[in-house]
Amino acid sequence: MNMLRRHWPWILAFVILLAIPFLFYDWSKGRHSGFVLTLMSEIGVMAIFALSYNMLMGQAGLLSFGHAVLLGMGAYCAAHVVLLVKAGTIWLPTELVPLAGGLGGLFFGFVFGWLVTKQRATAFAMITMGLGELVSAAALMFMGFFGGEGGIPVDRVMNTSLVGVSYSSPWQVYCLVLVWAFVAAVLMKLQTQTPLGSMANATRDNFERAQFVGYDPRMVRLYQFALSGFFAGIGGGLYVMIYEIVTFDTVSAAKSANALLAVYIGGAGGFFGPILGTIVVVLLQSGVSLLSNAWLLYVGILFIVMVMYAPGGLIGLLFMHMPIWRAGRMRELLLPYARAFPPALIVLLGFVFLVELTSFTTIGAAQGKKFSIGGNVIDTTAPMPWVIALAMLVLGALWLRREARGFRERWDDVMDGIKRQGAMS
């Protein structure tokens, strides 16, 4: 009972995530949407990956450019374990395949961590980048372990389930991902409250001072890195279960960049920031990429905008509202928000329109695609669409600027009021 009272948000989140696929359930055919399940499984894996990245970036202040190495090595280890189980060499319950990935990640976390954690700051970033390139190159060279360009394909149906599940359907795999994602997230959350987690913060803030309270910052970084590898490896193990193949893109710089994007967009400051960021990035990646050639550009723009205007990420923006929410004055912001919404939408639409026009005149034309909105084909060579897009962008921006000024005034008023109230009580 007590547990329910204290941990209800986690339980609620779990139930909601379990229920979401049923919104897309095809009742006439009695089938889940494979697309939605794979998308949500991907979010689960990438959320673990981003959280493990934040163990370095948020907690220890270490900017890694090669974090995918840990995910990928975990995935390769898990894939080999699956092969061994299938061959009858060893026995392992299917449910524990992600753990095998985790142990692989932990091992390589120690090995690679030994190399990279001697340094911090820029040197650390550079060495992790070099390491990422090195492992990517190795993945194409050592056929035995990495399987070259083809990667290591596996069959996830192992018939060793502890609960009698075959894992032949995406729904079963999604459930496995969800359980592991929660286990990993809870463990990572708890890790922030341990001596190591706390000293990771300390070395981030002031590594020299940490030495004078008895800690070797290098060892703090190493253990933190290895643990981060453990969790990234769990993600890798789940990746194997979802896609039934591991290729060298799991260790690639692009995968590493994904974690960085998710953490920056979501925010490194709060524990849940990376999860928010992951949801946004994966939706852009998997959802928008179906609609637009320019999805990567949108991710990039979002990244730049966040770094420039909201360095605390989405979670930081949410946290900014906390004092206002607690003072019960959110209502006063409703109108300014409502007024800023139309111009913001116009700017956004104008921008998207412009990007799509451009992308259709270049890549789209080469692919022989036509730009159409609601069934109307738009002639990208005519001046009119361009003028409309530009006008939306410019006029919307001017309007937005005016509303933003009003919004800021309102915001400052409310904040001042709260501060004065706080000072009086």
Add this chain to the structure above:
Amino acid sequence: MSGDITHVPAIELRDVCKRFGRTEIIRGVNLSIPRGERHAIIGPNGAGKTTLFNLISGRFPISSGSITVDGRSTADLAPQEINRLGLSRSFQITSIFPRMTVFENIRCGLLWSQGYRYSFWHLLGRQKALNEAADQLLERLKLSDRRNLQAGLLSYAEQRALEIGITIAGGAEIILLDEPTAGMSHSETDSAVALIRRVSEGKTLIMVEHDMSVVFGLADRITVLVYGEVIASDQPAAIRGNAAVQEAYLGTVAA
């Protein structure tokens, strides 16, 4: 190696020199500080007092000579290893963990000495003794009402108090304080001195201090450092009467 263990000085410096490039900042310092002594180091600005602390605590390597802590040479030890011998220092330029809370700052000072090492299986929230010790120290530092504030948001004087707190949290047997009361008001200084007196009871204390009332009120012995050399090291009364010291240092303060 003669005599029983209690006669080994807490800290001993022999012919310690430190050069930065070609400038010699510490020029052959000999100093022996017995256990349980409260020792003050005074001297004009730029004399090398902070540098001396940096050498003793292992922040910088010495250029020549030797330093021993409890009879053990520290030549090949990293700062954290010297700290684990039971030597803790504070910084003249406040050095705290700015993005952590005040409470967490103090707790960081306690973790190693309480044997937690790099543990990732203890939940800090459940360590009653640890948290109580941290809260007690906060109480004594008069920072209890700032407990959950980010340390970087504290006022200057509060950060100075926290600086002392982090240093003494671990209960080190040898405590080095670098101008602990600098920038504090009279009343803050008084309570800081009372605190320092209390926590250094039965321990070895070495402090650099410019406030002469603090120095003469607290120290059993005083060392005067001028241009990297010890010109006198004696009891407070003798230092007060020392002509060379008068000229080099105290005179300028009195003037």
